[in-house]
Amino acid sequence: MTFTNPQIILFVADVERAARFYAGFGFVETFRHPEVEPVKIEASLAGFELGFALPGPAAQSHGISPVTEGHRACLTLWTDDVTAAHRAALDAGAKDHRGPHPFLDGELMVAFVEDLDGHPIQLVERVE
Known part of the structure; x- marks a missing residue:
């Protein structure tokens, strides 16, 4: 068994706004779904993968309970x-x-x- 390409996903209110903000730090968009009105965007910086996802669609699709307040990660x-x-x-x-x-x-x-x-x-x- 091998694991590759770890990624942190941040639950955000607006995935496009989050992607634009992190682009200012040098993150480059690598994935978006769907193309119009995306519910998830992924970006990369020096091999580190960061995803931005809307909490509602993630909860519906995967049966998880995204936390959307407080300092959830740093x-x-x-x-x-x-x-x-x-x-x-x-x-x-x-x-x-x-x-x-x-x-x-x-x-x-x-x-x-x-x-x-x-x-x-x-x-x-x-x-x-």
């Missing part, structure tokens, strides 16, 4: 400039959670924002 994105990444995320509509701050005795600079559906995103820069 996406971490490493960057070479956490201050610029934080500013770009806010400019794209993200909600500020905690601005850039030192972490691990100053080894890292970290910031947190929430995407358009409230999922936390941790932006991390290694300080040299």
